[in-house]
Amino acid sequence: MFGLSDADLAAFWITFKLAATGTFFLMLLATPLAWWLARTRSRLKVVVETLVALPLVMPPTVMGFYLLVLLGPRGWVGGTLEALGLHHLAFTFTGIVLGSMFFSLPFVVQPLQNAFASTGLRIAEVASTLGASPLDRFFTVILPLSRRGLLTAFVLSFAHAFGEFGMILMIGGSIPGATKVASIAIYDHVEAMNYSGAHALSAVLVLSSFCMLMLIFALNRRFKVVGAV
Known part of the structure; x- marks a missing residue:
């Protein structure tokens, strides 16, 4: 398909599985957080919003490095798993899913927070009565x-995970x-000077992102038209 080798198809499948798995769990975890951020008046809101937005400005390799340390055999998470007789999460599919979730966090929380804030309190109060x-x-x-907002958050998270490189390579x-x-x-x-293989796989990713x-x-656009009616 599209001139892809079996290894390329396997890489594409792992990419799709990573994006789907990470987006699913991130939507579950980020929705309550976005709701809290949209409604709270806590002084911690600014701190939490800053932490959520940090992946937007932090180099992917930096985040990947610290996650590698955290999830590796000597890290808090990886070390605890090793002490329990389990395997650490560095260089595993579970590890890159967790990394993808952290790195895509602002792409889910911010659209959801804006969507929740735009609904206003009046409608919820009417439902309460x-x-x-x-x-x-x-x-x-x-x-x-x-x-x-839910749709935007889902697609942005999926697309962002689809193209991630530096953080995934590190962890x-x-x-x-x-x-x-x-x-x-x-x-x-590209490193092997196999430009035809790079072109084929890049074309698939460009087409997928466009779609x-x-x-x-x-x-x-459809939701906007329906809402206007």
């Missing part, structure tokens, strides 16, 4: 009204069939 519980109000009122290396994603496979092709962005623009 009708007997809806806080959890019911969130799932039946707030989330449907925030669907554009996962380039293990075929385990942590070697498409962006690393492209780098390996994801076109999807979000089309759906956002």
